Amino acid sequence: MYKKPAITSGTGAASSLKDIPGVPLAVTMDVPWRLFQKQVSWTPDHVHFVSDMDLPTLEAADRLCPHCDVVVGIGGGSCCDTAKYLAWKRGCRMILVPTIVSVDAPLTNMIAVRVDKKVQYIGDIFPEEIIIDYRLIQEAPKELNRAGACDIASIHTALFDWKLAHENTGEPYFPGVAREALACLEELDRNASEIHDVTSKGIDTIVDLFRREVEFCARIGASRPEEGAEHIVAYGMEHLTRRHFLHGDLVGLGIFTISRLQQNAPEWAENLIRRCGLRYTVPEATPAEIRNCLLGLRAFKEKARLFYSVVDTCEITEQFVEDTLAALYK
Numbered sequence: 444m445y446k447k448p449a450i451t452s453g454t455g456a457a458s459s460l461k462d463i464p465g466v467p468l469a470v471t472m473d474v475p476w477r478l479f480q481k482q483v484s485w486t487p488d489h490v491h492f493v494s495d496m497d498l499p500t501l502e503a504a505d506r507l508c509p510h511c512d513v514v515v516g517i518g519g520g521s522c523c524d525t526a527k528y529l530a531w532k533r534g535c536r537m538i539l540v541p542t543i544v545s546v547d548a549p550l551t552n553m554i555a556v557r558v559d560k561k562v563q564y565i566g567d568i569f570p571e572e573i574i575i576d577y578r579l580i581q582e583a584p585k586e587l588n589r590a591g592a593c594d595i596a597s598i599h600t601a602l603f604d605w606k607l608a609h610e611n612t613g614e615p616y617f618p619g620v621a622r623e624a625l626a627c628l629e630e631l632d633r634n635a636s637e638i639h640d641v642t643s644k645g646i647d648t649i650v651d652l653f654r655r656e657v658e659f660c661a662r663i664g665a666s667r668p669e670e671g672a673e674h675i676v677a678y679g680m681e682h683l684t685r686r687h688f689l690h691g692d693l694v695g696l697g698i699f700t701i702s703r704l705q706q707n708a709p710e711w712a713e714n715l716i717r718r719c720g721l722r723y724t725v726p727e728a729t730p731a732e733i734r735n736c737l738l739g740l741r742a743f744k745e746k747a748r749l750f751y752s753v754v755d756t757c758e759i760t761e762q763f764v765e766d767t768l769a770a771l772y773k
């Protein structure tokens with residue numbers, strides 16, 4: 444069941460942690476913890492440091508961490524997800540203090556874990572208490588915070604694919620939800636420069652758009668409004684290279700290429716992701732890797748049995764790929 448989160452935001456908002464009753468367990472990593480300690484004077488009874496998201500690691504953490512009344516997750520996606528896992532297993536109170544807004548993990552009910560190196564989603568715990576401390580978040584590298592815009596900007600290409608799937612395969616489609624998603628995309632567009640500059644308004648915008656997106660996706664039990672073929676590009680790049688990238692970089696590349704394939708206002712889409720500061724040229728990938736990913740995209744999608752999209756209806760020709768790469772690096 445979806446639960447609406449209480450979000451407290453402000454400069455220095457995390458200092459309210461010192462007033463929480465009961466035995467706290469902080470869940471964090473080195474970098475965010477050092478940053479947190481510089482700014483907030485709060486000494487929890489126990490601090491657990493997250494190493495990785497392998498399921499056995501999480502199970503061991505649950506076994507080895509002492510009893511607590513409240514789990515406090517401080518950090519990025521892995522810290523929030525580990526905190527969610529422990530609070531879900533223990534059925535206790537949870538407070539999340541994201542120190543970057545690069546992913547929607549602080550808002551979702553699912554926990555991304557790795558089983559045999561593959562991502563699996565487990566659990567069901569909607570975060571109910573979230574503290575957004577601008578000063579903490581603004582200490583992180585700007586590109587990490589800007590990356591969060593990718594899963595809102597992806598609505599542009601995802602809505603096209605959702606409608607296409609509905610028309611060609613009869614997949615359920617909800618026009619009211621599509622309108623809500625479009626309103627989120629417009630809100631992103633209006634606040635792109637605030638997001639780019641990681642202002643307090645930009646941070647609030649990203650968090651609020653994540654909240655709205657998580658809510659309507661939970662309502663229809665699908666991520667269709669924000670997950671289309673641009674995400675197939677992202678998954679394809681990770682599969683091809685066997686490397687991990689910043690999600691915002693890959694989804695940015697996906698929006699750039701797929702809006703062209705869809706002939707769906709590609710100039711507008713590129714302008715939007717550029718204004719938000721997404722690194723859609725993917726600095727850590729080579730042109731050859733991007734070329735191979737796009738040329739093999741349909742085969743990858745079929746092998747991985749991914750959802751229906753423009754990749755099913757439009758052939759990705761060599762000419763398309765060359766034109767797209769030329770436009771990408773222009």
Ligand SMILES: [Zn+2]
Binds near residue numbers: 593594674690694
């Ligand atoms: Zn995504």
